[in-house]
Amino acid sequence: MIDAYKIFDNMDQNNILLSFKGDITSDLLTSILQIMENKMDHMHEEPKTKRKVYNVLVECLQNLYHHMDDAANCQGDMHRSAIFIISKNDGAYNIITGNYILNENIYGLKSRLDEVNELSKDQLKDYYKSVLNNGEMSLKGGGGLGMIDIARKTGEKLDYNFLEIDNKVSFFTLIIKVTQPQLI
Amino acid sequence: MEKYTIEGTPKTPTISFDIQAGVLEIKGRSIPENSIEFYKPLVDALDKYSAASKPATTVNIQLEYFNTSSSKCILDVFKKLEAIHKNGSAVTINWHYEEDDEDMLEAGEDYQAIINVPFKMVQVSE
Numbered sequence: 001m002i003d004a005y006k007i008f009d010n011m012d013q014n015n016i017l018l019s020f021k022g023d024i025t026s027d028l029l030t031s032i033l034q035i036m037e038n039k040m041d042h043m044h045e046e047p048k049t050k051r052k053v054y055n056v057l058v059e060c061l062q063n064l065y066h067h068m069d070d071a072a073n074c075q076g077d078m079h080r081s082a083i084f085i086i087s088k089n090d091g092a093y094n095i096i097t098g099n100y101i102l103n104e105n106i107y108g109l110k111s112r113l114d115e116v117n118e119l120s121k122d123q124l125k126d127y128y129k130s131v132l133n134n135g136e137m138s139l140k141g142g143g144g145l146g147m148i149d150i151a152r153k154t155g156e157k158l159d160y161n162f163l164e165i166d167n168k169v170s171f172f173t174l175i176i177k178v179t180q181p182q183l184i
Numbered sequence: 185m186e187k188y189t190i191e192g193t194p195k196t197p198t199i200s201f202d203i204q205a206g207v208l209e210i211k212g213r214s215i216p217e218n219s220i221e222f223y224k225p226l227v228d229a230l231d232k233y234s235a236a237s238k239p240a241t242t243v244n245i246q247l248e249y250f251n252t253s254s255s256k257c258i259l260d261v262f263k264k265l266e267a268i269h270k271n272g273s274a275v276t277i278n279w280h281y282e283e284d285d286e287d288m289l290e291a292g293e294d295y296q297a298i299i300n301v302p303f304k305m306v307q308v309s310e
Contacts, residue, residue, distance in 0.1 A: 026217050029217070030194055030195060033194075033215075034194070047282075047284065047310065048284055048285075051249070051285060051287070052287075054249060055249060055287070058215050058249065058251050059251060059252060062215075062217055062251060062253065065217055066217070125290075125294070128294065129294050129297060129298060132255060132256065132259055132294070132298070133259065133298050145252035145253075145255060145256070146252045148252075149252045149255075153287060
């Protein structure tokens with residue numbers, strides 16, 4: 001039996017504002033973004049905070065949307081599912097996404113994340129401009145701009161984890177922290 | 185085709201392109217999953233316009249949010265405008281940002297650094 005209270009209690013303890021597990025569709029993202037905007041309005045967040053969270057949320061969720069098919073195409077529909085969790089702890093928003101990834105794609109993704117994490121604020125700005133201007137636009141999305149943009153807007157390192165499920169796929173978790181911008 | 189208009193949606197901006205007046209406006213949110221598809225008609229309209237552009241072209245960009253997928257398409261639009269500018273129509277891009285939205289101001293400055301067209305950063309109050 002599913003213990004609903006256990007799930008409820010866990011969400012409560014971790015201050016989870018919203019979580020979802022399943023197929024990520026365009027309509028779902030439209031609804032989620034609307035819900036989060038309303039929630040932040042109710043919580044009387046500063047416009048600056050709202051904008052940051054919204055921007056980062058769009059990039060995180062669209063990353064999931066664009067990469068949902070990668071593992072599913074090779075491994076079947078059971079992998080066509082992802083999770084995301086949005087929580088607020090000690091004034092900071094945490095956006096956590098999790099999805100399957102083919103083991104062969106881990107190296108490439110990990111190198112890109114590590115590369116972004118090593119750059120300073122100014123280096124991120126230059127890197128963003130260079131990818132924007134020279135990078136090939138992928139059919140799916142921004143052609144690698146998403147992670148750079150998230151790192152630039154949050155000013156935080158991208159925290160991630162790869163959990164090996166079997167010899168074909170792993171579960172990729174990305175944890176993004178959005179702190180309240182300093183009010184001057 | 186004198187005027188080209190697209191109504192905004194929660195994920196896409198309102199676009200109005202008055203070809204007779206040489207005024208292009210993009211306003212609202214630009215966060216579609218597939219930006220190439222959304223911006224293609226505008227890029228095509230600019231291609232047509234470039235063959236018979238007005239002596240001056242004014243571009244007003246007033247975006248509340250845009251995703252990285254749109255940022256590439258917006259650059260494509262600006263590159264078309266850069267070509268139009270080079271071919272003799274005086275193009276000005278007015279980049280609007282809300283007064284405390286530093287990220288949006290910075291985004292405008294990023295484009296300004298890449299595109300060889302006069303930019304004006306216009307602050308709007310919330």
